[in-house]
């Protein structure tokens with residue numbers, strides 16, 4: 001059975017399905033989904049490319065950040081690096097290779113945990129990371145992670161989550177659904193299907209009539225899930241602000257040369273859980289790390 005047949009069956013059974021569910025099947029159906037079946041072609045010769053898929057430099061740069069975070073967290077052991085959305089494991093391979101070479105003490109303390117719901121991708125990652133078998137661990141979801149001290153990282157994950165498509169009629173929000181009509185998939189608008197979506201829509205500012213936009217409820221709830229697992233964790237890709245780990249001070253002049261619109265990952269420290277043994281944000285900053293000892 002093809003993916004198209006499968007979605008048509010779902011529509012025949014349930015009636016028009018929210019676009020979110022259509023997107024989830026298209027990307028994440030275990031046998032047919034673009035990502036979950038392992039057939040996504042990411043890279044220069046593929047369907048699109050990412051920082052990770054064009055070479056090892058991104059992983060090497062982030063490895064340097066990870067080593068700095070390890071220092072700033074007072075060298076915890078184990079130092080847990082969680083990656084979500086690891087795809088074929090290329091970033092993990094680049095970062096671990098670099099850490100092993102340029103920050104061997106940090107590498108020795110590191111545990112690399114991949115959150116991967118797709119069995120096919122987890123298998124590909126295990127092969128890619130065979131040489132790091134002692135360091136790498138796998139989990140099916142964030143909820144399976146033990147409490148940890150370290151970094152929770154992902155690249156281009158949140159925009160790969162299925163989204164709700166919604167349209168403002170001028171007087172109300174409707175949710176775009178997909179039906180099978182005249183031999184093709186077609187949009188049909190219905191009342192928003194979930195309480196969470198209705199609440200998100202109620203909080204939106206005014207928009208022009210016929211505005212169609214996306215609501216990514218999974219991405220909105222994801223950081224709080226992360227914070228729940230974290231005891232003392234750095235979550236890259238937070239708000240566009242100077243990292244609390246890299247304050248611009250007279251004692252740390254190299255940071256003042258980082259441009260405000262740098263595209264390097266932004267970092268923020270998640271709120272500690274009630275059982276947190278310590279809070280990195282309240283520690284005095286460690287001395288700046290000599291980043292010049294790392295190759296570009």
Ligand SMILES: C[S@@+](CC[C@H](N)C(=O)[O-])C[C@H]1O[C@@H](n2cnc3c(N)ncnc32)[C@H](O)[C@@H]1O
Pocket residue numbers: 035036042050051052053084085086087088091115116117118121154155156157160161
């Ligand atoms: C756009 S790709 C990015 C891959 C890689 N991080 C990169 O930068 O090249 C998005 C990846 O996120 C994965 N993904 C989507 N939802 C996920 C989830 N809930 N947990 C873990 N991975 C997920 C997909 O399977 C896919 O491999």
